[in-house]
Amino acid sequence: MKKKWLVILFSLFVVCAVFVIPSMLPAAKKAPETIKVSAVLSLTGPFAPLATQAKNAYQIYFEKVNAEGGIFIKEFNKKIPVEIKILDDESDGLKTILQLEVANEWGAVANLGGIGCTSFEVGTVVAQKNKMVWLGPGCAGWTPHQRGINYMFSTFFKTPFISPLVYNMIMSMPEPRPKKVAIFEINQLDCEEAVEYWRKGAEKKGFEIVYHQKYALGTKDFSAMITGAKAAGAEILLGYPAPPEGPAMIKQMKELDYNPKLIYWIRAPEASSFGPALGPLADYVCVPVAWSNQLAISGNDQLNAQHQKVHGKLGDPITGSAYAAGQVLVDAVKRAGILDRKAIRDTIAKTDTETVAGRIHFSPQGWAVDRLVLVLQWKDGKQNIVYYNEAGQNYKKNIPKVDLKWQPPWSSR
Amino acid sequence: MMLEMDSLSKSFGGLMAINHLDLDVYKGEILGFIGPNGSGKTTLFNLISGLLKPDSGKIKLNGIDITPLSSHKICQMGIARTFQLTKPFAQMTSLENVMVGKAFGCTPTWSMREAKEEAEKILRFIGLGEKSMWRASALGVVDRKKLETARALATKPKLLLLDEMMAGLTPTEVEEAMVLVKKIRDSGITLIVVEHVMEAILGISDRVVAINAGEKIAEGAPQDVVRERKVIEAYLGEEA
Amino acid sequence: MLEVNHIDTYYGELKALWDVSLTLDKGEIVALIGANGSGKSTLLEAIAGLLPPTTGEILFEGVRLDKEPSHRIVEFGVCLVPEDRGIFPGMNVSENLELGAFSKRGRKEKEETLHVVYGLFPILKNRRNQLTRTLSGGEQQMLAIGKGLLSRPKLLMLDEPSLGLAPLVTKNIFEAICQINQTGVSILLVEQNVHIALRVAKRAYIIENGRIVQHEQAKNLLRDRRVIQAYLGTHYA
Amino acid sequence: MPKNWKSFFIFGGIIALLAMLPLFTNRSDVLTWSCLTLQYILLSQSWNIIGGYAGQVNLGHAAFFGLGALTTRYLWLAGLPFPASLLSGAFIATVFALLIGIPAFRLRGIYFVIGTLVLAEILKVVIDTRFPVASVLPVETLLTYSLLPRYYLSLMGAVLSVIAVYFISRSRLGLGMMAIREDEDAARTSGVNILQNKLIAFAISTFLAGLAGGIFAFYMVAIQPGYVFSPIWTFDSVVIVFVGGIGTLIGPIIGSVFFVLLKQWLSLHLPGGLHLAVFGVLFILVVLYMPDGFIEAIRRYGKMVTLGRKPMVQGG
């Protein structure tokens, strides 16, 4: 009887070996027919809605690049098309590692990443270990950039810059201006950071935080917080809701008749589905974004047209940041002239290029310096640009800006 | 006196399963325990083995009150039992079933070799030696009963409670079982035997106690008890 | 009316019935007698379709039952009141009785039958809103029989109706059984109380280790040593 | 015992081959898959002890994995030597198990199942809130990061778990555990101290789970603290054990290979998202057609083959 088990064990081992051996065969060194680029994204699981936007951007962009024959590589003195391998990490940090290792062995020259701090925090470290660039929207988190990792580049904005922006925006409005702030803090890293800068900014700019409450991801009932903020008389509501929380929060605010003058939320309202999901209730909600499909910067018309054609709608905010990451990569590869990871990293670090999301160049820590940030306000199912940061001054004519409107009470809408 | 039960009572939702029962078991005897279905025999076994706690009354083993002890303690003090509806460890082999008894019973051992040798011995004794590597789930009714007995014996009990060991056996098998029970007694173990097969219980018991509706209705030598009107009525119903 | 021809039945790998045959005529009470674990209940379950036989056939009024699922067998007018009484402990008495009449056959004449059952067991009427679990054993048995009757059976199979009951209650139940029989319902009875069983039954089968070993008129068996032996063993008498 | 010699020889041979794997390949993806498979063997074997052998379907396994992982990680990064951190992690997991064991084992059946599940959820929420920042290896460590020690550690963990299960299944303890699984009343009246046995089984199981967590913490370049408490860890190990064959030595090994490698293979060959759906379908088919796991299916096949000779005999 024993023997049978051993046979089973052994055949099991053989199966493993069959799995392993083909992958052990040496990959012959030949002239590259393609430039291999991986994209490890959360195509399934809770982060899928965001990562899908990035995937769409990469596909549209590299289709365009390949339609033009690929990227010109000096070393071979010809254009080489890009082969992009999209790998799913199931919104699971462990799978992120798994797929990045696959990308590593596959021979990708760089990895294009998705969005969300989880995959960013884990993925960039693997990239560092493998000495392969991780370039993508990343996340708004500031902490991941403070760890001395130099193979990561985020084309997204960061909390120290978007958080205080709200105060600048309010200050740019004529008096009377709201002064009292309420903060709904979700138990996530980037939100914790944002709250810190909201606090500092409030002190500096003379705002008063009258209500601050922390809550956990997965909360379904926000009425305790809303009641609290209402009781404290907060006129400005700051928050970092995860996408599935946005509509519930707004509906409960209306039900409880809480009337802040300004709702400034990072994340949840940026998706183009936020407005349709809520209808007129979405009006007046403000959200900072790193790209808008209304930006009249060159390349966007084409991106929007293609996005409309393939996906039936204009690009979402993440689409632009991801598209920009693709542009940065192609630009860097072109400048590097060779298909070497280290060389590509070095050229990316020296990037100073115009993208669909404005000019991008990186700090030594890999975040985009002087990144264009827009504030959108929902109105009638559309996201209007109502404010932009200093970086936006250079794009004045490209940004169709309208005036910020204070949110009227629910009863008069 | 080995086991004393003192005014033992147990009720289930108003129904008195055992009603102020006094019963003594003497060292070295085979006590036959009879009564119709539902008369409380199995409940009494459950009380003695500690699976149920009495509402009132005491059980003493060699003068020590075992009423508050948990089942495994009672087992380790020397009371083993079998179940009427056999409870074999179905996914384990016969050998392993019996090894459990040896390893955890009255003379616990950490040595699997010792437990195995002892278990093999007992399986041979009981007549299951050939099937020691069978899974218990593959055994037939008769073998399961044997296995239960073997497992109980392996705990090295001083007192063994056999619950309907012979039900459903053919006459020849009953004969064999009777010989077995006597052999067990001869090895120095006191037995309480619950049995429906009257032939068997009368054949092997030194003493018989009959109960009905949780109360003792007769006690004494087997032939006498079985002739008592109360007992016959309890079994066959009142004759008109 | 009922004809069981040479059936074998297995519990998983265990053979429980060996070549069992049995007949029952219309209006008869037939008793099945045997020791614990001899296969009486198994036989009833086989007829009721809970444990279909692997070989042999079961005919009821000329229709083969052994291939039918149990809920269909009820529709043919064969009803089993099992040893655990087959009632729903978490439901009240009238709900239990209603479910007894779940079959199309029973539903048609539900009201009349209900009337009959309440006439037979008046206590059930008083307790009709009480949870079954809170009834006494005798009441539960009455309910079980009543519930069985509501399916309008032609053949009622009773498994140990006196189990765990006081003698007086047993007597009442058996009186009821006789009354039921007088309304034309045939009865197949498994009973440990041999005297009572043989007094009400016309014929009886003795079953041992899954085999029918004897078949006799009840009144003859009443004086037969073998019956006593089946229960009290050879040392008696 | 020549029979045993042979099995030890083959078992040793397989370990030796696995140990030599890095000589054949230094591909990081192959090593990663192998690491992961081995770690899943360790984790699922640890669940197999409490769930398979002792029969207590504990759905709070992630809690112990997580405790082991976090403790190990923070102690290690704080400068404690890794082996000491690893043991402390496993130790903390065990202590926690013993603390909650007595109230938990009051629950029976489905209530125990859900109760343990909820326990892990509570820890997850608390940890998510308390530690939102990922624990990332310092860059200096990353420079010297090598998969090899991780691979060997995972291998050691897996081998340890297999050996542990092997010995448990052949010890008095295992005997008691299986008896409890089969029938608590019969076990009790055969002298088995139910609570004590369950607690010991729980302790061993959680110790190994903590160890799995620790090895995972050593392996991962970055960990989100809440992530190691995700119910996914429990479900994965339960699924692996059930699909492989519960309460067997080989089952979890087969299950891990199936679960990790098949899923990975599908994800590489099917467009994004679809691989999970396909895996789900395959998984349901396995459950429907092999209700007792691969092992039982193989066993039944083996039985069919050997039916003529010794049909009923079941090897230990």
Next chain:
Amino acid sequence: MVQFLAQTFVNGINVGALYGLAAVGLSLIFGVMRILNVAHGEFLMVGGYIGFWLFKLYGVDPFVGLPLVGIFLFLIGIVFYKVVFSRVAKFHEEVKLKNSLLIAFGLYLIFPQIAMVLWTADERAISPAYSGQAFDLLGVRFGYVPLAGVCIAIIVILAMYLFLTKTYFGKSLRGTAESWKAAKLSGIHIEWTFMITFGLGISLAGIAGVLIALTQELTPFMGMPWTLKALIVVVLAGMGSIVGAFVAGLILGIVEAVSAIFMGPYTIAIGLLIFLIILVLRPQGLFGRA
């Protein structure tokens, strides 16, 4: 303060009614069939999306669409019972429980991917013109939609209750839950009963899904969290207790709402902790029998 507490209570009930409704179907299926369908949340998600489709594509008011969704999900439930679960229903109790869990786990892998294809990964919600509207009663705000949700939940549970206690077929379901053997002997077609039960349970999940889409949001990955919530509520109530599940849902909602005032991010943990304590003190659940 009284007003504030009253408001908190109302809020708790609003969410708790959803918890309860989500749990009832799970409880029904478990009670009658002993199948633990951990893919319950997935069916809930499908229900929500169907309601969303009806609203978006055909302009059907979600409350009008509810019965349609209920019927559609009922059919889906029957199909799933026939294709997969009927094969498990035949097994012995323990194997059945285990394998039903595993199969549901497989479904949990499949459903979100299909939903992503059909409805994309974008978040969706049903927001008719009246959503968010509320009225004031003694200073306590009552939202129309949540109130309607609570009412519908109560109506559905009541209907379920009446169905189970007053109709013949409902009684046969309860009977089957009590003892399938007795049910068989009473002429009840078990297979049929199981199929209807599964359909009903899934249909209840679908109705809960639409209500969730009205007050919360829809994503392809919402299934698992809702399954966990429903499971907890079902166990809290005592397995198989229908009305109990609803009450337990309300209790959990209120507990969470109240603890949200003091506990912030630990609210969810507090709810779970209370659940655990109840479980240890009363292992059969609040409304279960010992």
